[in-house]
Amino acid sequence: MEKAIIALAAAIAIAVPAVATAWAQSRIGSAAAGALAEKPELSGTAIIMVAIPETIVLLGFLVAYFIIG
Amino acid sequence: MIKEMAKVQIIGPRSVLDDCVAALHALCAVHIEETPAVSLATDAGEFSLKIPVDKEKEKEKARLGAETAFVKELIALLPQSARPRTVVVERGDIHGLVEKAGAVKNEVTALSRRILELKDSLSIIEKYEKLLRAFAPVVPRLGGFKNFDITGLTIEKKRSDAIKLLEAETARITGGTYRMFVIELDEATAGVVLAYQSKFSSKIREMLSGKPISEMALPAEYGGMPLLKALAEMERKKAQLPVLIREDTARLNALSNEWLSTFAGLLRAMEDAIDEFGVLESVAGARFSFAITGYVPLEFSGALRERLFERFGGKVVVRELEVKEEERDLIPVLIYNPAFLRPFEVFLSAVPLPKYGSVDPTPYIAIFFPAFFGLIVGDVGYGAVIFILSLWLRRHFKENEVCYNITKVLTVSSLSAIVFGFFFGEFFGDLGARILPVVFHPLFFHRAESLKTFLILTAGIGAGHVVLGLIVGGVNLLHRGRRREAGAKATHIAVLLAFFICLAAIAGYLPRSFFTPALLAIIAGSACLVLLEGVLGPLESIKALGSILSYVRLMAVGAASVVMATAANRMSGKAGSLVVGILMAGAVHIINIMLSLLSPSIQSMRLQYVEFFGKFYEGGGRRYKPFKKR
Incomplete structure (x- = not known):
């Protein structure tokens, strides 16, 4: 039972930030697509902007790792 | 690195102003600045004027502007089949060549228009191709009839009873003096040619009106012709038009081969001349003297002084000005790195240019981008595939500087992936360790374990x-x-x-x-x-x-890559057939390699831009744009 709870906790620790990251990236991505239609030279900045929220899921991954480990 | 710049003022007598501007243009080193009225006012009173640009020069500039547009139009009209050679046109030759360009443009315009018209005619005939082909056997048989009218009709095949009715009615009107041919045009339509004595024309047309059959519509230019003549004319033109188009296109290509390079050179010369007139608007001075202010790389300021001395024998002098604190942000930025670092400057295109005096991050990117990429990919096999791919891409992107630089960065990064692959003992995941454990075994640690x-x-x-x-x-x-x-x-x-x-x-x-x-x-x-x-x-x-x-992303994405590669190898073992197994593993490895091209690049780039640059990078610099020939 305890193992199951630990596994569930780890799953939640990574799942919630993953959903949060996906949501943030979807908002940034659609805004970036709009900006790129107007100014294609912003492609580099757009990539960076889309990649920024990934840190959230990485932190979630770390928490999950420490919960299991 | 960001080159140190010197603010210079070039001073000389008004009599040599044009020559001096031309000399600076040829030197391609001075970033010319508009001389601000405020600084002039604080200088000696004599020096507080803007030199008015000559009326004649204004006219010449306007004329060149109009002629430039004209030459651009001409270049756009010429076929760009071959890459133009570099032809240097002297300023003195501009007007002569512009006159020649006028004659060439007339010929090119006429040829282009004629080719367009011929192509239009051909495309109209091609639309009637089906009709021509279908009636080809009938035309000779009808050609011998005298005082006969011929009408072409189209009838939907599903109304086949209409053909019988048409024949019966025609026989009734003409008393049997008619010929009728039915030809299949396509799956749904039949073509009917009726030949009858001219005296029955009005009755036949009366009979045809209001029936579910339609007379063949010929193109407008053949509208007044009888059907037979129109078809014969279309057949003749169909053979003749491609020959005429080829001849005109060949003439157009010959004109392009003869003149395109010259006119490209002419355009450059005209734009250079306009640039020189433009610089005159930035010149300050007095009645007998002029001053041009600008920036040059510090290491070139001595050479600039010497070259101008050689050219004007001391009449023109270069003095170095002190840069005020408030002007520091306005100093143009020239980034110059050794050749092996230059491809990595491509990363700066995504961020604003660094400010003068701040840090050019190119050398750091050249070390850390490939290192992070290698750490994530970390596979000898994948690295080798990316290496070969980058060399192949390099051959295809020779013309595009940005893409070419990206392929160079990819080459270096793939080598880094190979080196890290040896350290981690990975060759297409655990394939190397299974086949050749002596070579492929983790020297540091196993990434997935x-x-x-x-x-x-x-x-x-x-x-x-x-x-x-x-x-x-x-x-x-x-x-x-x-x-x-x-x-x-x-x-x-x-x-x-x-x-x-x-x-x-x-x-x-x-x-x-x-x-x-x-x-x-x-x-x-x-x-x-x-x-x-x-x-x-x-x-x-x-x-x-x-x-x-x-930076933990380096571990997360790297571990995901090795797990996927290992999974590909295990899938092949469970396929049951060697060939199917190899195909399955190959497919997954290809997907993983594609991901390895994209994800490590983006992650590594992001670490540079967001985490590293954020600690020192100051954007907002002005690009150094020397006054140079095009």
Whole structure:
């Protein structure tokens, strides 16, 4: 039972930030697509902007790792 | 690196102004600035004028502008089949060539229009191709009839009863003196040709009106012709038009081969001349003298002085001006790196140009981008595939400078992936370890099995990289005399180091007694940061810690890559057939390689831009644009 709870906790620790990251990236991505239609030279900045929220899921991954480990 | 610039003023007599502008144009080194009225007013009174541009020169400039548009139109009309050679046109030859361009343009326009018309005619005939082909056998048989009218009709096949009715009615009207041919045009339509004596024309047409059959509509230009004549004419033109189009196209190509390079050179010469007129508007001076202000790379200022002395024998002098503090941000930025670093300058295209006096991050990117890419991919096989791919891409992107530089970066990064692959003992995942364990075995650790070690390694790399960013920023600020900000950077480093000591003491890597002094150092450092940067100062240190954790992505994406490669190999073992297994594994490896091209590049780029650049990079510089020939 305890193992199951630990596994569930780890799953939640990574799942919630993953959903949060996906949501943030979807908002940034659609805004970036709009900006790129107007100014294609912003492609580099757009990539960076889309990649920024990934840190959230990485932190979630770390928490999950420490919960299991 | 960002080249040091010198602000210079070129002074000489008005009589040599045009020659001096031309000489500066040929030297391609001076970034010319508009001479501001304020600074002139503070100079000697004599020097406080803007030289009015000659009326004649204004006219010449306007004329050149119009002629440039004309030559551009002509170049657009000429076929661009071959890459134009570089033809240098002297300024004195411009007007002669523009006159010639007028004659060539008339011919080119006429030829282009004729080709267009011929193509239009051909495309109209091609639309009637089906009709021509279907009626071809009938036409000779009808040709011999005298005083006969011929009508072409189309009838839907599903109304086949209409053909019988048509024949019966025609026979009734003409008393049997008619010929009728039915030809299949396509799956749904039949063509009918009726030949009858001319005296029955009106009755036949009366009969046809209001019936579910329609007379064949011929193109407008054949509208007045009888059907037979129109078809014969279309057949003749169909054979003739392609020959005429070929002849005209050949003439157009010949004109392009003869003139395109010359007119491209002419356009450059005209634009150069317009640029020289433009510079005259930035020149300041007095009745008998002129002054041109601008920036040159410091190492070139001596050469500039010598060249102008050689050319004008001391009549024109170059004096170096002191740059005021408020002007520092306006100094144009020239980034110049050794050839092996230059491809990495491509990363700067995504961010604003660095400010003059700040740090050019290119050398750091050249080290860390390939290193991070290699750390994530970390596979000899994948690295080799990416290496070959980058060489292949390099051959295809020779013309496109940005893409060519990206392929060079990819080549270096793939070599880094191969080196890390040896360290991690990976060749297409665990395939190498299974086939050739002597060569492919982890020298450091196995990435998928030693996640903790990999995690600590990447966090350590992150700490080093972020601290390096702070050091680079601090040293640069110190050089620029911004001691307070440099002190804040040093304090951030101290707070971070104290935090690491705290962590090491908690984890047992350092004696427990280190904890309290380190904690006190963090508190003291934070207080210093409040003093140096305000209440938000300590937040920067916390952000730096977040940045360090962000480097864990190197481990996460790297481990995902190796797990996927290993999964591909295991899938092949469970396929049941060797061929199917190899195909399955190959497909998954290809997908993984494609992901390995994209994901490590983006992650590595992001670490440079967001975590590393954030510690020292100052954008907002003005690009150095020397006055040079096109």
